[in-house]
Structures are given as structure tokens and as C-alpha cells.
Amino acid sequence: MLFTSILIFLVLSTYICHNDNSFNRLGTITVAFITLMFISSLNIVSISNGITLFNNWFIFKTINLPIIFMMLLFIMSWLTYSSTNSISINFNLLVLVLTNLLGLMTLPLVNDLLMLYIIIELQSYTLYLMTGLYNKSYNSTRASMLYFMTGGMASTIMLMSMYFLFNEYGTMNLNEMNMLQNYNNTFNMTEMMLMMGLMFKMGMAPLHRWSMSVYNYAPTYMTAYMSIVAKLSMSSLMFANYWLFDNYVMLLFMYMSLLMGAYKPLYQMNLKTMLAYSGMLNFGYLLLSVMSYDMSYYMYMMQYVLTHLLMFMMLLSAGELVTPVSKWSPLLFMNQLNMNNNYLLMSLMMCMFSLMGMPPTPGFFSKLFIMESSLMDNYMFEMMLLMMCSVMATYYYANMMKMSMNSMTNKEQTVYMNSTVAYMMSVTTMLLLTFYIYLPNMIEGLMMMYM
Amino acid sequence: MSFILLSLTTFTSLFSRLISNLTFNNFNIIKVIILISSGLIALPTIMDWSDLGVYYLTDGFSDVLVILTAFLIPTSIISNWNNIKNNLFFELVFNLGIILLINFMCQDILSFYIYFEVSLIPLFIMISLYGAANRDKAADYILIYTLFSSLFMLMSICIYQMLFNSTEYQMVNLMVLSMDLQSIMFMGMMMGVAVKTPMAPFHTWLPVVHSESPLAGSMLLAGVMLKLAIYAMMRLMLPTLSDASLLFTPFIYMLSLMTMMYTSLMTLRQTDLKVIIAYSSMSHMAVCLMGMLSNTYMGMNGSLMLSLAHGLVSPALFMMVGGILYDRYHNRLMYYYQGLMTYMPVLSVYLMMLSFCNVGAPLSLNFMGELFSMAGAINKSPMIGSMATMSVLLSASYQMKMTNRLTGGMKSKYVKSVADVTYRENLLMLLLMMPTMFFGMYPKWMMEMLTETNNVLYKM
Incomplete structure (x- = not known):
């Protein structure tokens, strides 16, 4: 549903040129529908160990469902707010938000390192773009640039750690990695690097200085968005795969x-x-x-x-x-x-x-x-x-x-x-x-x- | 946290605002409605109920303090009747009163903690909105001191919750913990109690907060909130952490003795009238604490009687210096006033009588309370107990110094002469003084109520 609506809005955006609030309102309704579908599909939860999707790339477990639900609710209310004020009228905003939502929702479900990288980039890039969306504001572009630089650095660290992890375990799958880890219980630097990348992206101290500037420079309602949901999805990934860290x-x-x-x-x-x-x-x-x-x-x-x-x-x-x-x-x-x-x-x-x-x-x-x-x-x-x-x-x-x-x-x-x-x-x-x-x-x- | 509490306060606030809107923003109606509901709020305490899994009921111990609180809420609302013209203030006092009232009723340690903490919210807002000149500092003091100390209390409560999966008094009282765990939990609990009582090294918040807060806040603080510490000692610590409290008694006795001596001597050189009353309540609370830890019925009864007496006398004194005199002169300095006897005779009589009550002269409830507390303390530890009796002498000296300074001498020609006590102030003074004198002359009712309690709690 989310993917379809992204496509529809993308195509729609090439046809409609006038900017007004109705577009954001439509987006709110879309997210509401997604939430509804999410709630109605919750009965998969009865499968205790979770259900893997798309060739073991994702795993749908009970652990992350409350967080996804919270993200959906937050984005719904955020969009409702942005449909009421004038500065948020921007045509590309909704498409970016929905794409970002795709990344946010799937990140906690990730079960594969490659997918982890792809999803986290999907999520981050949309965030960079959203931060710089209002390029009439000098501070906003500044924030976007800084965000991009530091986020890129964090992604590089994560990518490197993924290489090392693959080198060590010979698999990209997190489930299998968990099993292997149970047999040789050694401490290794690579998992630490992965965590450092995630912490960098979340802006935890001592890697926090960039986030303070970014949150400060970005327009307030972009700050609201990124200070809540990005951290939410990343910490939820950590919660679901706590054994890795x-x-x-x-x-x-x-x-x-x-x-x-x-x-x-x-x-x-x-x-x-x-x-x-x-x-x-x-x-x-x-x-x-x-x-x-x-x-x-x-x-x-x-x-x-x-x-x-x-x-x-x-x-x-x-x-x-x-x-x-x-x-x-x-x-x-x-x-x-x-x-x-x-x-x-x-x-x-x-x-x-x-x-x-x-x-x-x-x-x-x-x-x-x-x-x-x-x-x-x-x-x-x-x-x-x-x-x-x-x-x-x-x-x-x-x-x-x-x-x-x-x-x-x-x-x-x-x-x-x-x-x-x-x-x-x-x-x-x-x-x-x-x-x-x-x-x-x-x-x-x-x-x-x-x- | 009680659902009933939330609905009662919401209903009162909304109703009073609605009526005031209907009567074209007549502010007096709001005051009257809140006053009436603050009297009616005592009605639910007659019943026992359970609400969101917590039982609310009273026994004789809490009855004494519930009666005190229910009595003080309308009194403190009347005390600020004319000098504050804002409905928010009266709503805050009303809320603070309800929170304190229910604090004595709940039968659950965690709920006790919640009410204990939540009472800071209206107080913080009240002080930083309506306080005197130094209100920013006072608001920070009350919030941060109490929050920090009671987080240690919360830690002990978390241990209860972790061990028993429940924090109900009845449930927790049935358990016997190991000695070392008890000691640690006692220390955690004691942090909260010591700051709230307050004991000597942790007392610096109290003079500032009492002197800067508006009158109703001072009255409720001195009258009820300090008693929360005594109540916490009795409910949370003595029944379950009984071995640890026996072990720590000498330490706390020493601290109490230091508090008494130190605060009494400090009071002698204070110039601010409200600070003097605040310091005097510190030394009285230390006497209460000694009585409570004396491990005798007599001491505990005395402690509760002194709590009640102090809860009546101290608000009356605050009313006198922070209300009657402050409304007329807008000054709290002791050396500003002299010769009140010549032009405010009625006030001077009240001041004399209440001062004698405060030092614990016979025929006042304070005397009974101090007598029993001290007797219990001497029973427990003759040396420290007899040294503690010095506090009576010390409190007499500073109280008499203050009373002398105010009432004696000639009227200064630099001070305008003003009208004597009004009807409203007369009513308040009599309301607070009559029970003190009555129970001082005839303490049998009080004794009976308390003795029955002891049977319920400790002889079952």
C-alpha cells in the first residue's frame, strides 16, 4: 500500500503543478489507511518466532510492532500539522515523507546486513533531502549539507563493519549470525564498528555535535520529524538485534x-x-x-x-x-x-x-x-x-x-x-x-x- | 494516582470557571466555589474505596493527619482571600490540598511516593508565580532538593517492587527482609525523609521556600508537608524495615539532636520573621522524629500529637507574620516592628498565646506532644533524650525574643498605625487556636484515637 501510494504520488506530482494543502491532506489519509492495514494484519503476530519475508531479508516479529505503530501515528499527526500551515506547502515533501516512511517501517524488520545498508540509506537520503527541502533558508541548506556529510561518514563505517562481519561469519543473514555467535562467544571489533555507525547516525554522545547543529539549523518542523522518527527506528533495530551489540x-x-x-x-x-x-x-x-x-x-x-x-x-x-x-x-x-x-x-x-x-x-x-x-x-x-x-x-x-x-x-x-x-x-x-x-x-x- | 482525584479537581475547576463566565467574570464566585469544595473534599475520606488497584482507607494514625489536612485546606484558602486575585492560585491550593489529603489515605508505597512527589507540582507553580522577591531560587530549591532526595526513596521502592511484585502496605508488612538489604533500603528511604523533615545537613531549602512562598503555600508546607516525612517514617519504614530502624536509631537521634540545637541557635540570629517560624518548625519536627523512633507507644503517640499541634500552631504563626502583618506593612523584617501592643492589642494577644503554644507551654497540645515525645526519647536513650529536652529552653528563648520584639516597646513614629485584626483574620486565628487549646486541656480524645490505632497496627 505504501509503495503503491508512493508511485501514485510520484506520478501525480508530475501532473499537478499548483501547491496547496490538499496534497498533504491526501497524504495524511494515505498514512491513516496504512495504519489501518497495519492493525488489521497484526494477527500474524500469533506466529511466535516471527515470519520471514522476501527471501529472509526481513523478519516480521512482535518485538518491533509497537514501535512501527508509534511511528505511523507520529507521522500521521505530523502530516496533519503540516497540512494546516503555510510554510510546509511543498510539492515534494509528501513523496519524500512516504519514501522515508518505507525506510522507517522496514528498518526494524531487517534481517540481512545488505538490506540493513540499503534501508538505512533509503531512510537517510530522504532525510537529507527533506532537511534541505526549503532551500530558500540558508540554515536549512547548511543543515542538510552537514547531515549528509556526517551521515555519509557513518554509513561508510557501517559498510566497512559489514564487510568485516561477512568476512568473519561468511553470511549476511542476521539470524544465522546470531546462531553462529552463540557457538563462538568472542568479542570482536566489527560489531562495535556497526554500533558506532548506528550511534553516529542517532547522534549519541560522544558523536553528537553534528546532530545539535543539524537540529538547530533545520526548520523546526523538520527537526520535529528527524529528531523523533529516525532515532526511533534505529534504536528499535538495536532493540530487536540486541545480541549483536x-x-x-x-x-x-x-x-x-x-x-x-x-x-x-x-x-x-x-x-x-x-x-x-x-x-x-x-x-x-x-x-x-x-x-x-x-x-x-x-x-x-x-x-x-x-x-x-x-x-x-x-x-x-x-x-x-x-x-x-x-x-x-x-x-x-x-x-x-x-x-x-x-x-x-x-x-x-x-x-x-x-x-x-x-x-x-x-x-x-x-x-x-x-x-x-x-x-x-x-x-x-x-x-x-x-x-x-x-x-x-x-x-x-x-x-x-x-x-x-x-x-x-x-x-x-x-x-x-x-x-x-x-x-x-x-x-x-x-x-x-x-x-x-x-x-x-x-x-x-x-x-x-x-x- | 487516583482517578477520583483527577475528576474531582477537573470538575471543580471547570464548574467554577463556567459559573464565573455565566456571571460575567465575577471572580469572587470562583473563590467561594473552591472554598466550598475544599470543605466538601473531606467527605470522601469517611469512606474507604479502591481505585486503579490501590486501596484508600484510613486508620487512627492517618485519621489524625487527614483531619489536620482537611482542616487546613479551607483555612489556607481563606488566608489568601483578599490579597491574590487570580483563580489559578486558588485552584493550585485546592489541588495541593487534595493531593496531600489522599497521600495519607493510600495503602500502597508506590502511590505514597507518587502523591509525595506530585505535590511538588502545584507548589512549584505556586511559588514561582506568586512568591516573594526571591521566588526563583525558592522554586528551584523545593523542586530539586526534594526530587533528588526522593529518587533514593524510589530506588528502595523499586527493590520492594522487584522482590514482591507489589508495594501494598499490608503485603509488604508481612515480609521480613535480610538485615543488609534492610539497611540499604533504610538509608534510601531515610534520604527522602531527612530532606523532607528536614534534618540538619539537608535543611537549607526550608527557610528559603517557607519565606518566599505565598501564605497558603507556607501554611500547607509547614502544616502538612513536613508531616509527610513523619508519616513516611511510620508507615514505610517502621513496619517493614524494623530491624534496620532499631539499628539506625542512635544515628538518627544524633542527627535530630544536632538539628534541634543547630536550628534553634540559628533562629536566634535571624531577622526575617517567616524564616524564624520556618526554623522553629525544623526543631519541632526533629522532636517528632525522636518520638517516632523511640520504639514506645508513648513516644509515637507524642510524635503524632506534636505533629498535629505543630500543624495548627505553625500555620497560625505564618498567618500572623506573613498574612496579617505583611498585608499591612509589606515587610517581613523583625526589627521593623515594635510596640504592636499599643495599637494592635488583639493581634498581640493572639501572638502571645500562639508563641506560648509554640514553645510548648502547658495547657497546649504542643506541651502534651513534646512531653510524650521526650518521655519516649528519654526512655530509649537517657543521655541523648535528656539533652534533647534542652530544645524546649532554646525554642522558648528565640520565640520569646521574637514576641518581645514585636509586642514590647513603644510604637515607632516612622510606622503608620493600622487597623487591628479584621473579622476574617479573627476567624482564622480562632479556628487554629481553639483546637490547640482544647486538646491541650483535654487530650483524652486524642489519646483514645491514637491508642486504638496502635492496637490495629501493631498488636493484631
């Missing part, structure tokens, strides 16, 4: 990301950079749950996606309420949070509390699950570090909140927002606020998935 090296990345993500934004005034660092911090927590291979991974992902979706929607829609820094990134600095819409700021504050890990927001529960699973696996020091870093991070979240609170005692003014965006934001806020109510049911479902 060495825990000690992953620990190194985790320590660095936690410390950097907690310490660096303390000196920042730039909201987008702060969010990028906080995303890195969150992925540091996620690496811990990947290492302990636990359900807490889904929990954390869910809160990450929900919170960031809401936060970016807020940052975008608040562009109409403040004096914009630029057309592409209207809300850039922390002092701009001093704006005149209390309800918007309240939901922003709830996101912040969730990122801090204050109960009863999802951030608390996901952090609780991560702590529990890491205790179970005796990652004591890591858990302590997680606590320390989350408290450090609390300081800058609190700072952001205090900035946004300055205007809260003013007389409330009625500010009209786009009703679609307002609706989406209120639904997301409700989902975040009532997370603890549907949490027990969700745990049951996820346990089934994970078994």
Missing part, C-alpha cells in the same frame, strides 16, 4: 550521553538546542532499557514520542503568538516562551514535568520501569547515574518553565489558534495526563508482545 561499548555511549545531555543545556539559551540535548539524554535512558532488554523500552518510547510530539507542536503553533526569529524557526530562544496563552503553556509545562520524571506523567512511570529493569539486571551504578542526570536535567527544565510562567499571571487573552492543531494538542495532552489510567492495560498488552 556489545553491552560495554553501549554503556560507554550511555554514560557520555547522559552526562552531556544533562550538563550541556545548562548553559544554553537556544530552545531547540536544549531540546536536542534533552532528546539525547532520553536516548541515554533508552540505551539502558535496550541493554536490559525489557518492556520498559516501549514505555519510554511511548512517553518520548508523546512528549516530543506535543512539545514540537507547541513550539510550531506558538510561532503565531510570538515575534518570530525567522520564518523557519519562529520560536528559537528561551525568553520567547513568555507568551500570552496560558493553556498552551500549561500543556508545555506538563511535557516538561514528564521529561523530568514527575508523577503522574508518563515520564515518571517509564523511568520507574527502567529503574526496575536495570535493578533486576544489576545495573546499579547506571541507575544511580540516571538519577543524578535526571536531577541535573530538572534544573534546565525548571528554568524553561519559569520562563514560560512569567506571563501566566497576566490577564488572560483569547487567542485563536488553528482548530486542527488545537484539537491535536488537546488530545495529546489528555493522553499524557491520563496515562496512568490506561497504563495497567497497556502493560498487559506489551507483556504479550514481548513474550
Whole structure:
């Protein structure tokens, strides 16, 4: 369905020349249909070990389904947003997004190194193009170029490691590799290189500096897209093939990301950079749950996606309420949070509390699950570090909140927002606020998935 | 986290905003509706219910604190009746009150932790929106101090969850853990409790937060939130980590003694009136902690009585310095005021009586509480206990210094004379003073309520 729609839109794009929102709306409906088909085909899950597709290239397992579902939902709401504002009207955007979605959805299912490379390139190239899509903005082209350079470097590292892996195991298939690895349990550098490539692409510390610049330079809603979905699909690949990666090296990345993500934004005034660092911090927590291979991974992902979706929607829609820094990134600095819409700021504050890990927001529960699973696996020091870093991070979240609170005692003014965006934001806020109510049911479902 | 809580607060906020819209933005209606619902909120505590897998019920121990909280919510709303004109503030106080109320009712360690933490959210917003000049610092202090310390508490709770797959009080109380595990968990729990009580090295947040937060916030903080630590000690630590708490008692006694001495001496040289009251509550909470760890019924009862007494007297003192005097002069410096007796006689009488209550003079509930706590402490450890009785002397000295300074002397000609206590303030003062005096003169009811509890909890 996705592939067909890409083709249809590609052909359509050669015929239709006028730019308007209807194209993006059509895209939203397409993604909705894809989600529907995805849900209806979920009963394959009953096959316990998964089902391999296309000559063993892909494997359809239960492990990654929640993540794919989350990606679809995110892209759906992202497209809904972009169909309501004017700067996102670009004819090529939808085709690129759908192509990227193809890459995103298949990446976690990959079962073959060659396919891994192809899919990751499919995903990355579309992302580079999307970043540079608005080439009227100087920063956007800059971001795109930087992204391309660093992404290319990471791909090269990955390709090299794939060569070494093939040299060592004599197979490209990940399943067979797993079996072979079980028999000779040796530590080798090549898998580490593969992981380094992936970490580079995800922008984890100490290989993170490029991502901060890219997220900062790119237009805000492109930042929203790439800071969530690209990381999501890559970490989900790592979660599914956790046996391939060495825990000690992953620990190194985790320590660095936690410390950097907690310490660096303390000196920042730039909201987008702060969010990028906080995303890195969150992925540091996620690496811990990947290492302990636990359900807490889904929990954390869910809160990450929900919170960031809401936060970016807020940052975008608040562009109409403040004096914009630029057309592409209207809300850039922390002092701009001093704006005149209390309800918007309240939901922003709830996101912040969730990122801090204050109960009863999802951030608390996901952090609780991560702590529990890491205790179970005796990652004591890591858990302590997680606590320390989350408290450090609390300081800058609190700072952001205090900035946004300055205007809260003013007389409330009625500010009209786009009703679609307002609706989406209120639904997301409700989902975040009532997370603890549907949490027990969700745990049951996820346990089934994970078994 | 209770579903009932969410629906109650949402309903109240929406209803009050709706009515105020219907009456052409009449703000007074919102205040009245929130005040009425803050009184009605005590009704659900009569029942027991279960909600999202957590039981909410009370026994005599929590009854005392539930009554205190239910009493203090409307009181603190009335205390800010005239000086804040924003519905958000009253909603925040109302929410904070409900959270604290349910905190004493839930029968689950993890839920306790959740309410314990979630009460920071309204407090943080309240302080950074309506606080005094130094509010940014105060908001950071309350958030980061408490969050950091209680994460250690969460770690201990995670161990419970990992071992038993449940954190219900009843379930956890049936288990006996090994001594070393108990010790580690006790230390984790103690981090949270020590910061919240607060104990001497971790106390620096309290004077700042109490003095900078708006009046209702100070009242609820001093009145109820500090008691959460005592309650956590009693519910979370004494029943399950009992061996470890016996082992650590000397250490905590030493810390409490240091807290008492240090904070009392520090209070003597403070100039800010609200900071003085804040410091005085620290030394009283240390007495409570000693009574709680005395391993006797008498000490525990005394500790709870002192908690209740302090929960009534300390908000009244805050009301006096942060409300009555501050509303009139917008100044919290002690040396600014003198000779209140000459032109505010009624206020001076209240101040004298409450000061005597606060130092634990006989015929006040504070006296009963301190007597029993100290008796328990001396029973447990004669040396440290008898040294701790010094705290009565020390608290008398700083409290009398403050009262003297305010009421004595001549009226300064540089200070405008203002009207004496209004009806609203009179009502508040009497509401807070009457129970203290009544239970001080006739503590039998209180004793009966507490004794029954002990039977339920520890003799079953």
C-alpha cells in the first residue's frame, strides 16, 4: 500500500503543478489507511518466532510492532500539522515523507546486513533531502549539507563493519549470525564498528555535535520529524538485534550521553538546542532499557514520542503568538516562551514535568520501569547515574518553565489558534495526563508482545 | 494516582470557571466555589474505596493527619482571600490540598511516593508565580532538593517492587527482609525523609521556600508537608524495615539532636520573621522524629500529637507574620516592628498565646506532644533524650525574643498605625487556636484515637 501510494504520488506530482494543502491532506489519509492495514494484519503476530519475508531479508516479529505503530501515528499527526500551515506547502515533501516512511517501517524488520545498508540509506537520503527541502533558508541548506556529510561518514563505517562481519561469519543473514555467535562467544571489533555507525547516525554522545547543529539549523518542523522518527527506528533495530551489540561499548555511549545531555543545556539559551540535548539524554535512558532488554523500552518510547510530539507542536503553533526569529524557526530562544496563552503553556509545562520524571506523567512511570529493569539486571551504578542526570536535567527544565510562567499571571487573552492543531494538542495532552489510567492495560498488552 | 482525584479537581475547576463566565467574570464566585469544595473534599475520606488497584482507607494514625489536612485546606484558602486575585492560585491550593489529603489515605508505597512527589507540582507553580522577591531560587530549591532526595526513596521502592511484585502496605508488612538489604533500603528511604523533615545537613531549602512562598503555600508546607516525612517514617519504614530502624536509631537521634540545637541557635540570629517560624518548625519536627523512633507507644503517640499541634500552631504563626502583618506593612523584617501592643492589642494577644503554644507551654497540645515525645526519647536513650529536652529552653528563648520584639516597646513614629485584626483574620486565628487549646486541656480524645490505632497496627 505504501509503495503503491508512493508511485501514485510520484506520478501525480508530475501532473499537478499548483501547491496547496490538499496534497498533504491526501497524504495524511494515505498514512491513516496504512495504519489501518497495519492493525488489521497484526494477527500474524500469533506466529511466535516471527515470519520471514522476501527471501529472509526481513523478519516480521512482535518485538518491533509497537514501535512501527508509534511511528505511523507520529507521522500521521505530523502530516496533519503540516497540512494546516503555510510554510510546509511543498510539492515534494509528501513523496519524500512516504519514501522515508518505507525506510522507517522496514528498518526494524531487517534481517540481512545488505538490506540493513540499503534501508538505512533509503531512510537517510530522504532525510537529507527533506532537511534541505526549503532551500530558500540558508540554515536549512547548511543543515542538510552537514547531515549528509556526517551521515555519509557513518554509513561508510557501517559498510566497512559489514564487510568485516561477512568476512568473519561468511553470511549476511542476521539470524544465522546470531546462531553462529552463540557457538563462538568472542568479542570482536566489527560489531562495535556497526554500533558506532548506528550511534553516529542517532547522534549519541560522544558523536553528537553534528546532530545539535543539524537540529538547530533545520526548520523546526523538520527537526520535529528527524529528531523523533529516525532515532526511533534505529534504536528499535538495536532493540530487536540486541545480541549483536556489545553491552560495554553501549554503556560507554550511555554514560557520555547522559552526562552531556544533562550538563550541556545548562548553559544554553537556544530552545531547540536544549531540546536536542534533552532528546539525547532520553536516548541515554533508552540505551539502558535496550541493554536490559525489557518492556520498559516501549514505555519510554511511548512517553518520548508523546512528549516530543506535543512539545514540537507547541513550539510550531506558538510561532503565531510570538515575534518570530525567522520564518523557519519562529520560536528559537528561551525568553520567547513568555507568551500570552496560558493553556498552551500549561500543556508545555506538563511535557516538561514528564521529561523530568514527575508523577503522574508518563515520564515518571517509564523511568520507574527502567529503574526496575536495570535493578533486576544489576545495573546499579547506571541507575544511580540516571538519577543524578535526571536531577541535573530538572534544573534546565525548571528554568524553561519559569520562563514560560512569567506571563501566566497576566490577564488572560483569547487567542485563536488553528482548530486542527488545537484539537491535536488537546488530545495529546489528555493522553499524557491520563496515562496512568490506561497504563495497567497497556502493560498487559506489551507483556504479550514481548513474550 | 487516583482517578477520583483527577475528576474531582477537573470538575471543580471547570464548574467554577463556567459559573464565573455565566456571571460575567465575577471572580469572587470562583473563590467561594473552591472554598466550598475544599470543605466538601473531606467527605470522601469517611469512606474507604479502591481505585486503579490501590486501596484508600484510613486508620487512627492517618485519621489524625487527614483531619489536620482537611482542616487546613479551607483555612489556607481563606488566608489568601483578599490579597491574590487570580483563580489559578486558588485552584493550585485546592489541588495541593487534595493531593496531600489522599497521600495519607493510600495503602500502597508506590502511590505514597507518587502523591509525595506530585505535590511538588502545584507548589512549584505556586511559588514561582506568586512568591516573594526571591521566588526563583525558592522554586528551584523545593523542586530539586526534594526530587533528588526522593529518587533514593524510589530506588528502595523499586527493590520492594522487584522482590514482591507489589508495594501494598499490608503485603509488604508481612515480609521480613535480610538485615543488609534492610539497611540499604533504610538509608534510601531515610534520604527522602531527612530532606523532607528536614534534618540538619539537608535543611537549607526550608527557610528559603517557607519565606518566599505565598501564605497558603507556607501554611500547607509547614502544616502538612513536613508531616509527610513523619508519616513516611511510620508507615514505610517502621513496619517493614524494623530491624534496620532499631539499628539506625542512635544515628538518627544524633542527627535530630544536632538539628534541634543547630536550628534553634540559628533562629536566634535571624531577622526575617517567616524564616524564624520556618526554623522553629525544623526543631519541632526533629522532636517528632525522636518520638517516632523511640520504639514506645508513648513516644509515637507524642510524635503524632506534636505533629498535629505543630500543624495548627505553625500555620497560625505564618498567618500572623506573613498574612496579617505583611498585608499591612509589606515587610517581613523583625526589627521593623515594635510596640504592636499599643495599637494592635488583639493581634498581640493572639501572638502571645500562639508563641506560648509554640514553645510548648502547658495547657497546649504542643506541651502534651513534646512531653510524650521526650518521655519516649528519654526512655530509649537517657543521655541523648535528656539533652534533647534542652530544645524546649532554646525554642522558648528565640520565640520569646521574637514576641518581645514585636509586642514590647513603644510604637515607632516612622510606622503608620493600622487597623487591628479584621473579622476574617479573627476567624482564622480562632479556628487554629481553639483546637490547640482544647486538646491541650483535654487530650483524652486524642489519646483514645491514637491508642486504638496502635492496637490495629501493631498488636493484631
